[in-house]
Amino acid sequence: xxxxxxxxxxxxxxxxxxxxxxxxxxxxxxxxxxxxxxxxxxxxxxxxxxxxxxxxxxxxxxxxxxxxxxxxxxxxxxxxxxxxxxxxxxxxxxxxxxxxxxxxxxxxxxxxxxxxxxxxxxxxxxxxxxxxxxxxxxxxxxxxxxxxxxxxxxxxxxxxxxxxxxxxxxxxxxxxxxxxxxxxxxxxx
Amino acid sequence: xxxxxxxxxxxxxxxxxxxxxxxxxxxxxxxxxxxxxxxxxxxxxxxxxxxxxxxxxxxxxxxxxxxxxxxxxxxxxxxxxxxxxxxxxxxxxxxxxxxxxxxxxxxxxxxxxxxxxxxxxxxxxxxxxxxxxxxxxxxxxxxxxxxxxxxxxxxxxxxxxxxxxxxxxxxxxxxxxxxxxxxxxxxxx
DNA sequence: CACTTTAACTTGCCAGCGACTAGTTACTCT
DNA sequence: AGAGTAACTAGTCGCTGGCAAGTTAAAGTG
Numbered sequence: 001x002x003x004x005x006x007x008x009x010x011x012x013x014x015x016x017x018x019x020x021x022x023x024x025x026x027x028x029x030x031x032x033x034x035x036x037x038x039x040x041x042x043x044x045x046x047x048x049x050x051x052x053x054x055x056x057x058x059x060x061x062x063x064x065x066x067x068x069x070x071x072x073x074x075x076x077x078x079x080x081x082x083x084x085x086x087x088x089x090x091x092x093x094x095x096x097x098x099x100x101x102x103x104x105x106x107x108x109x110x111x112x113x114x115x116x117x118x119x120x121x122x123x124x125x126x127x128x129x130x131x132x133x134x135x136x137x138x139x140x141x142x143x144x145x146x147x148x149x150x151x152x153x154x155x156x157x158x159x160x161x162x163x164x165x166x167x168x169x170x171x172x173x174x175x176x177x178x179x180x181x182x183x184x185x186x187x188x189x
Numbered sequence: 190x191x192x193x194x195x196x197x198x199x200x201x202x203x204x205x206x207x208x209x210x211x212x213x214x215x216x217x218x219x220x221x222x223x224x225x226x227x228x229x230x231x232x233x234x235x236x237x238x239x240x241x242x243x244x245x246x247x248x249x250x251x252x253x254x255x256x257x258x259x260x261x262x263x264x265x266x267x268x269x270x271x272x273x274x275x276x277x278x279x280x281x282x283x284x285x286x287x288x289x290x291x292x293x294x295x296x297x298x299x300x301x302x303x304x305x306x307x308x309x310x311x312x313x314x315x316x317x318x319x320x321x322x323x324x325x326x327x328x329x330x331x332x333x334x335x336x337x338x339x340x341x342x343x344x345x346x347x348x349x350x351x352x353x354x355x356x357x358x359x360x361x362x363x364x365x366x367x368x369x370x371x372x373x374x375x376x377x378x
Numbered sequence: 379c380a381c382t383t384t385a386a387c388t389t390g391c392c393a394g395c396g397a398c399t400a401g402t403t404a405c406t407c408t
Numbered sequence: 409a410g411a412g413t414a415a416c417t418a419g420t421c422g423c424t425g426g427c428a429a430g431t432t433a434a435a436g437t438g
Contacts, residue, residue, distance in 0.1 A: 008385090008386055008387070008432085008433065008434075009386080009387080012386080012387085027298060028296065028298030028299065029219060030218060030219045030298065030299060031298070033423085033424065033425090034424080034425065034426095035423080035424065035425080036424095043386095043387075043388085044387070044388045044389075045388090045389095045424090045425090046387080046388065046389080046390095046426085046427090047386080047387060047388080049425085049426070049427085050385085050386060050387065051386090054425075054426070055425070055426090106350065106351070106354040106356060107217065107354065108354055108355055109216060109217025109219065109220070110217065110219060113355065123358075126358055147371050147372055147375055148375060150348070150357070150372045151344060151372045151373075151375040151376065153347065153351065154343075154344045154345075154347035154348040154351060154372060155340060155343045155344040155347055155376070156343075156347065157347035157350060157351055158342065158343035158344055158345065158346035158347025158348070158349075158350065159339070159343040159347070160347075161295065161346060161347065161350050162295070162342065162343060162346055165295040165296065165297055166297055166302065167295060168339070169312075169315055182336050183336055183339045183340045183343060184340075186336055186337060186340040186376065187340065187344070187375065187376055195403095195404080197403085197404065197405075197414090197415055197416070198415080198416080201415080201416085222394080222395065222396090223395080223396065223397095224394075224395065224396080225395095232415095232416070232417085233416070233417045233418075234395090234396090234417090234418095235397085235398090235416080235417065235418080235419095236415080236416060236417080238396085238397070238398085239414085239415060239416065240415090243396075243397070244396065244397090
């Protein structure tokens with residue numbers, strides 16, 4: 001696909017999103033340049049605007065894709081293991097394997113956070129997250145459920161963010177998911 | 190101070206850092222413009238370069254200031270309360286009250302993470318963080334200490350990040366520290 | 379099939395930005 | 409008082425994002 005060098009790229013939208021994810025993973029969202037993406041895709045500098053409007057539009061699309069991928073990953077994890085602990089590990093692994101998406105998703109100043117598509121995707125991910133807590137062997141009392149959700153979300157999100165930021169001083173190995181497991185477990189003992 | 194409109198600003202470096210923090214808190218680090226800062230401070234567009242070299246240099250200085258402020262806050266909290274829980278609340282409160290610093294500190298692609306000043310400040314903050322764990326009533330066994338530190342850091346960092354990102358769907362009030370306390374407590378029960 | 383509409387691009391332009399160079403001002407130190 | 413240096417200014421460059429106007433090709437319509 002996209003082999004032909006015709007006037008129409010054929011799959012430019014996806015090509016730009018992929019190139020953006022790659023560029024952001026390398027140099028961070030701040031260094032992203034639409035013109036550079038256009039160059040990588042072999043199109044003119046104004047082509048991206050046609051698909052995304054402006055830079056924020058492109059990052060909005062990236063955020064949507066990210067929230068949907070996260071929801072998919074969490075749903076799959078729950079279907080396979082039914083374990084909240086493993087759902088947390090999945091969250092961390094998602095962040096590392098989709099670094100660019102993850103960084104954009106949680107930096108709303110970069111995109112249009114009120115976009116309806118983002119809202120839908122974010123709620124999907126939120127629901128997938130909440131569903132995980134109900135898989136606990138000893139589910140907390142109803143009034144505690146909310147706090148447990150927040151605690152679980154916070155610990156995995158914090159671990160992922162700190163890992164990506166390179167904030168942990170000593171080396172914890174090269175597998176973020178495995179490194180996270182014993183840490184997350186402290187919350188559920 | 191800085192009342193005189195002379196050739197020399199007198200306190201430009203600090204004025205620029207303060208203006209940068211304000212601008213970032215409003216619009217995020219990506220939207221930051223050195224020229225805009227210069228305008229706010231009433232100096233020429235090239236003045237910031239003299240104090241910070243380039244944009245990354247300014248953000249490096251902001252990160253240093255942030256890590257030092259965080260270390261100060263954590264040390265003060267430990268001196269006052271001697272409680273790890275309250276140290277966590279302090280961490281969250283720091284993030285909200287120093288939003289711009291916090292966002293920059295943990296986004297190393299924005300600045301020079303290998304700068305020696307950053308390294309010193311970061312280690313100060315890390316030490317202040319570790320010291321908190323030793324204040325636990327039931328300190329964990331030596332081999333567990335590390336995991337407890339990581340878990341504590343992760344949960345407060347995650348809560349702060351998610352709060353700043355506006356990721357929590359339902360309103361948790363306007364006081365992040367108070368909202369965080371019951372969540373953090375789940376880790377230490 | 380011809381004809382029209384529309385989607386997917388390109389080309390050209392503008393202001394703003396970061397970074398660099400060279401010059402100017404004023405403080406400091408002896 | 410005079411020299412040296414720190415703190416700025418002014419001017420320029422290439423790059424960027426965003427806009428306007430034109431071009432190409434594909435899809436729909438009789």
